[in-house]
Amino acid sequence: MAPPTANDSPTTTLNNTAATEPSRPLAFRSQSRRAVNDNSTEPTPSKPTTAAKMSASEPQSSFAVKAGLAQMLKGGVIMDVINVEQARIAEEAGACAVMALERVPADIRVQGGVARMSDPAMIQDIMRAVTIPVMAKARIGHVVECQILQAIGVDYIDESEVLTPADPTNHVDKHTFNTPFVCGCRNLGEALRRISEGAAMIRTKGEAGTGDVVEAVRHMQTVNAEIARASSASDADLRAMARELECDLSLLRECAKLKRLPVVNFAAGGIATPADAALMMQMGCDGVFVGSGIFKSGDAAKRAKAIVQATTHYNDPKVLAEVSIGLGEAMVGINCMHMGEADKLSKRGW
């Protein structure tokens, strides 16, 4: 498979442009992958960066930069938005990033059909409208959708189970991209498989578009329990566990040592209230994604602000009470317990 060099014009020229005209969003940027690689293959007299250690598998040279943006998003809320107006509301509410998509998961559920990557023009409009990072979703395994999102300069790509999967067996090889990826997981094995494919950030899958937090809680609990088991396991047990979870042994060892995932881990899928956000933070998540929960509710701006405050002050029940008052109608929601297994988006992904 050819590397995603959709626009392989001299990257140095492009970097130059970027440096001299920083505020103008270029319509189509080529990835500065070569530049970044060149930059970091320079002889390093001082000790190499230890942040690059975040992935135990031989990391791409710019992994510290990819995972670094996720670290900057920590303690924040990433909101699904479908147009410029919503993106501005999200930014003014204090979102640390937005996810640009044509339909929020709740609508994808109702309307059915094949859900695909959004129109690049719509994503670019949002990129121009806000100064915070903009993420966008690509279908599982759809390399070309990822290439397109990288070419328009999206800050993070979500290879997402919310869209209809494009590859029945594989996820995208994310190492070949310069744009960082976030991927969903239901358990530790799935998280570590995604990280070994190059994901620089993980989120729980939860059950998107339901407004029911139970699946996000289940997935976070599973990951936490498996990490706890790994931490107290002997090396022989770890090898058995790596086979059982179908994941990379060195990554599992790293989790056991760190007592957490080696990359930033957000909660996603079903978060609809400030209390939901704080619940996930108390379970050890680094931040939250809120999809349909905000713009499918009565007073989006107020709810968005409340969820941002709740994510920062997740351990302060007084603040949580204050921000939970008078938020109006929450999204209607679907009870996950009464849902057919076939309707669950989180089953997608391998």
Add this chain to the structure above:
Amino acid sequence: MTDLTIGVLALQGAFVEHITLLRKAAETFKSTRQSKDANASIDNIAFSFVEVRTPAELSRCDALIIPGGESTSISLIAQRTGLLEPLRDFVKLDRKPVWGTCAGLILLAESATGEAKAGQELIGGLDVRVRRNYFGRQVESFEAELALPFLGDGQGGCFRTVFIRAPVVEAVLGTSSGATDTGSAHDSAVLTVHAPPKSATKAEVEILARLPGRAQTIRDRTTTAGELGEEGDIVAVKQGNVFGTAFHPELTGDERIHGWWLGQVVKAAVGAKKATGEGDAHHEPV
């Protein structure tokens, strides 16, 4: 015995990383300082590192780090938590040592361009104008080897730096807080915001590090910026007790800058103690 409480603003962003590196730096700091420093007041220092989310937590601090994150988020959350004015007092009236990285540098600047439509509240303290997202979006984020002579570590201060959607210091303004900045007023496409004035400082803005012209270094790794006669972009500045870096030392695992800054904090604390002892509370520790 001196107790120094060092806070890290924990509203949003990479605050845990700072605390981890501060702990590491404090170990090194103590082991190296105790042997070579005769000054008794530096000998016995107990550092404690705390996350700061409320005005009450801030009031306990002798020094503060404002971490990387999204500057708009941090600013909005600070405003809604009632922390913005206490932060301004901490930086600009109390003049306690403060260090901002990336988003923190933006918030500590008196002026910032490339703002969101709605603008953003700044804390101020550094008489500089920064430009947000100077290098571009995430695909233009990078790592670079940077010389930081101020570290004075005998290695030329060579430091692996990480720039993520980073700002740069575009201009040094006149040295009085709240100086009117007209430098970018003609550029109507980008919004510039200013921090409200408090009390002025006599301290000069010192440029501590520049990033050599990136495009050139990438194209031809045998030439340095000095040889090309290019000064490079300003990526680290200090004015009195306020220190700012456009990059993220907290993402590297290298605690040298944190160690250096702890030294600055200790110096300021000792200076403040002496000043109070002499009955001159307004004397500014340098």
